[in-house]
Amino acid sequence: MNYLSGFGSHVETEAVDGALPVGRNNPQRPAFGLYAEQFSASAFTMPRHENRRSWLYRMRPTADHPPYAPYDGNALLTATGAPGPLAPNRLRWDPPELPAGKDFVDGLVTMLATRDPADLEGVAFHLYRADRPMEKRIFFSADGELLILPQEGRLHLFTEMGRLDVDPGMMALIPRGIRFRVDLPEGSSRGYVAENYGAPFRLPDLGPIGANGLANPRDFEMPVAAYENVDGDHELVQKQGGALWTATLDHSPLDVVAWHGNVAPCRYDLSRFNTMGTVSFDHPDPSIFTVLTSPSDTPGRANADFVIFPPRWMVAEDTFRPPWFHRNVMSEAMGLIKGEYDAKAEGFRPGGVSLHNIMSGHGPDVDSWRKASEAALKPEKLDGTLAFMVETCWPYRPTDYACEHAQSDYDAAWADFPKARIK
Structure with a gap:
């Protein structure tokens, strides 16, 4: 599978020759009857070097969907921590057991939360445990971008903008609002998800380190365009305000035939x-x-x-x-x-x-x-x-889930240090 390199770079890719317009982002008549749609991961008026947007050329606009209804299939994904005063205790948890019959959406468990997603600040820390692929089901978060880290079992992410294979030891970054499906090539997977409600993740400044070191932009890989031309019922699950909502489409929304811009899902091999x-x-x-x-x-x-x-x-x-x-x-x-x-x-x-x-x-x-x-x-x-x-x-x-499953003896890790000997 081919990938495009360069974190934050402007790239262009098409799954069908001629699908990308030349010289115009929003032509009167896009090729093949496609619909031009801008995906903005930042406000329109952000400084140019921080403005993140991509143009997607798709078979149907994302506006084509019925009203959402509450989704009650996952009670462990939440936007808030346990009520009451926040205890200052250090906490630790054992790895979760793999569930039976859950896909990525239903296998998400929120462990830690900071701010309300509506504040556009903060981060949440989730675990996922899945042993069933998402079949005719698509997910996205309107609350934040998702940093996905498989710990056991490879993931295959089919996003609007192409496919990403993500092994343990890699990370995937899915921008806020991008739709995707999770398949399980090895039958099951578990790992971590950090959900960032604030400013999009970026590479840190290097300061005195200079031009090279830490994570290099060229090692971040974006997918080439790929699309599904599939009709029939598909469930769209949206995370909004910490809650899940569901709507039924009559087609797969993973139908972007071409795209260009500087924001897209990406993967990164942490060994680099x-x-x-x-x-x-x-x-x-x-x-x-x-x-x-x-x-x-x-x-x-x-x-x-x-x-x-x-x-x-x-x-x-x-x-x-x-x-x-x-x-x-x-x-x-x-x-x-x-x-x-x-x-x-x-x-x-x-x-x-x-x-x-x-x-x-x-x-x-x-x-x-x-x-x-x-x-x-x-x-x-x-x-x-x-x-x-x-x-x-x-x-x-x-x-609440995290409080119920925390190790009871974590503080013992720092017990019995010998007292310093002062003459």
């Missing part, structure tokens, strides 16, 4: 991340691992950062190499794709989740601290691991 680190002593802040960022109104304070901790060399001298003990003004929701996380000896397994909210003290557990403190500091390759973090300036509020 060019990891930076120290070659002397100490180690940089974890911001050095940022793949994508969604800025807030306060410069330097992210609405959401997507950060990974991939395989890398550890060479720092006279340095405690795992993440240090710390508290900060950002809230950290973490997942583990594979292997072990170097700051936790056990209890944090692939497919699991941990939460450290604003100013929560955290860091390595006792066993990890002792091992790192006593290690002979030679160059060491940290391999076979991939963890990630969705960091936000807003406090995460666990949902």
Whole structure:
């Protein structure tokens, strides 16, 4: 399958020769009787370098649908956390069990929520568990863009703008409002979904790093145009205000024959991340691992950062190499794709989740601290691991489901540290 490279680049692609108009975005008579439709992921009057839009040439306009009705097939997808005061406790969850007979939509479970989607700020942290493909069912979120991370089982995403195959160790980014279907080539899949309500994710500025490093734009792959010419009933499920709504169409809405623009679904192989680190002593802040960022109104304070901790060399001298003990003004929701996380000896397994909210003290557990403190500091390759973090300036509020399923003994990870010896 071919892909188009370049995050945020203006590209054009057509599944049928001659479907793209030349010199005009909205011709009076598009080729083949197609309909020209602009998809805008930003306000019309955003600065040019931040204006995101693509032109889609489709078999029917998306305006062609009946009224929506409430969808009650998933009670675990929500926009709000548990009611009442937000406890400052650190929390951790085991990987969820795979369900029976659920597709991607019905297998979504909200674990953590920040703001109301109507605020156009904040982020939500979901898990998905699916063992059934979406058949004649299409989904999209009007609340935010979806960052999808399979942890077990490959995904095949058929979007309005083309197809994406996404393996564990890759991420897919689906813009707010883009419709898609999820198929399961391996029969089942589970993983993570971060839903960004705020400014669209973008590559972070590199500052003193210079022109190269971290995630390179050319490694983000967008799909070539592909379409379905299928009539018959299709269910369209829309997420709006944290709730799900459903409408029945008489055709597949995945009927875009050609498109051009600078916003589209994309995938990124996380192994292509060019990891930076120290070659002397100490180690940089974890911001050095940022793949994508969604800025807030306060410069330097992210609405959401997507950060990974991939395989890398550890060479720092006279340095405690795992993440240090710390508290900060950002809230950290973490997942583990594979292997072990170097700051936790056990209890944090692939497919699991941990939460450290604003100013929560955290860091390595006792066993990890002792091992790192006593290690002979030679160059060491940290391999076979991939963890990630969705960091936000807003406090995460666990949902009722999350509160009911949290590990009961997470605080014990920091028990029994020996007292420092002062003469």
